[in-house]
Amino acid sequence: MKKLFATLLAGAVAVCGIAALGACKDENTLVIGYTLYAPMNYKDESGKLIGFDTEFAEKVCAELGYTPKFQLIDWEQKISELESKKIDLIWNGMTITDELKENIAISDPYLENKQVVVMKLEDKDKYTDVASVGAAASIAVESGSAGEATVTDNGYTSKLNKMTAQSDCLLEVKTGSSEVAIIDYTMAKSMTGEGTDYADLTYVDVGYAEEEYGVGMRKEDADLLKQINELIAKYKQDGTLDGLVKKYLV
């Protein structure tokens, strides 16, 4: 019996040891947390990860001499992922908010965004401005997103359906579980309308306040923040960012 105990204990210790070894990270690698989110980070037919932010991050890493490693994360865990050093950067069409700034460092904005309203094609004339959206019976938003903040800021009293991903909001509207969804313009543009799986959905820009995307990182990584900000400025000037906009957003 004692031998059995000892063997089991030894086994458990060995497993932990191996697991801990596996967790060692390379100094020259930057782990970039993302969620699948077209057109910022998504996969092409062959399964390769592409998108505005994917290509942008690859360029930045190449110029700084890092190897990028893209790590799929659960968006709700993004701060935990960052603080526990499982990832080094959040680069996934993250809207800059004051709440986020309190907890993490965020780069200068590199892309403008706004929230738009997604609805079924037949509802196109029902929701045309900020006030009319408030009449919707239910609104789908991603939990903790800029879309949710929009609902709060505009004082909507509709039933709020909080999803774990923006893309799930589209499914909500398609199936009629929610009447409208408030999500990022960039995503709405690339994922709705003809030629997409959500051809029966459309979006309307009702004129919500503009927002900006930034790259998130730990506050202690001040050097990295400086380097990334310099490159964002450079890419804005030399047309690199405009090129990405043309490639993915237009």
Add this chain to the structure above:
Amino acid sequence: MEFLHVEGFRKQFAGTEVLKDINFDLPKGKILAIIGPSGGGKTTLLRCLNFLETPDEGKVFLDGELLSDAKATYSQKERREKQLKFGLVFQSFHLFPHLTAIENILLAPDLLAKDRVKEQFKERKKAAKGPARKALKKEEKQALKELSAENKRHAEELLGQVGLSEKRDSYPSQLSGGQQQRVAIARALALSPEVLCFDEPTSALDPELTGEVLKVIRALKGRTLIIVTHEMAFAREVADYVLFMTDGVIEERGTPEEVFLHPQKEKTKAFLKHMEEYHDE
């Protein structure tokens, strides 16, 4: 001092004295019947003798030597060796349900043989190296094989003795209560205990099945037995000595004739009278 000598057994359960200074002797090869009302401490006495309970006080001498003392502490190994001097047949058999009749009998002898052989070869194997070690391993295997063949032969003989040779490969669930108890007796005999104890061996049986079990026990005459029983006629017939126990004390003792025909104490008389009436019903 006789072959078995029990001295000053005391046992309390949660403040209630179940055994109050129990002393008795039993010569080798004799049969002792213990009778008395339920709750009188008979079962506890057997459990203490078989190391299932530790008495608070008391000593057991076997063959003139001190076997156990409640005040001493024994290692697991010592305890097991002492335990093997006694055997116990339970009221509700406690056969192992996953083993056949023969396997039930063989389990303990085979495991003990394995331990013993291992022990025997342990030191020699440690010292030996290479081919010598290999040869020893072979020798060990052979020794074990011989022992288990011997165990098997013995077990089959015992099954025959309790009249169940043809039930050799039956599981307990396929046996009647009486047959199960006979297997249990064979199982206890397989380890050749110095003293074999029976705890009301027929109480859990239907009346028509008690006869076959009593017959098997009767055939054990010549061994040292302690039988706790409610079968007065049987006790009177087979026992050499009788103890009447009640309220944790031995109220009366003697030959069957003395206790059954000429009881001295009122309690004994009342008990015997009660049993007689019960029997007549």
Add this chain to the structure above:
Amino acid sequence: MTAFWNVTLALLEGFGSTCLIFAATLVFAIPLGLLVTFGSMSRFRPLKWLMRTIVWVVRGTPLMLQLIAIFYGPALLFGIDGLDRVPAVIVAFVINYACYFSEIYRAGIEGVPRGQAEAGQVLGLKKSQVFFHITLIQLIKRIVPPMSNEIITLVKDTSLARIISVTEIILVAQEYTRQGLIWPLFYTGVFYLLFVGVLTLLFRYTEKKLEYIKI
């Protein structure tokens, strides 16, 4: 058709992780659960209460919370690098399931009549011999039905691994959903059903094999 084939392949890959988590959890949790049982039944009180407290905490909190605590906890609280994603999932699942298993074992052990162990004891057997040759098989017979239940639950619980972004089958399917393809998510059900179907047959076979023991 190629789309169907590609999705099937991708889901199969995710299902690989599902199976890995499942198998590793069983391999470690089944014996570890037994240790927890012995601990929680120990006559040494501090050990007993420690084990019972652990079981209480583990059974009393959501597995999802435990996953997050084990994966992020060490780094957030102590600045230690901690475990990688898959090992973290396995550790969390092993601890969680060991505690559930231990309670099933405990009920099983307590269900084996005391007379069985006593019969072994008066035959001069060691405690370990009594356990392995007498109690264990009767215990197994008793716990197969509740264990089957728990193990089938485990198959489906593996989908929680996606909380810390381990790409098991549901997460793979959700990736498709996020790109607009909805049916793969429902298609995963087929994988689960087949897996549980095989397990169910296996459990039935085991029960049949143990039928000869009547307790």
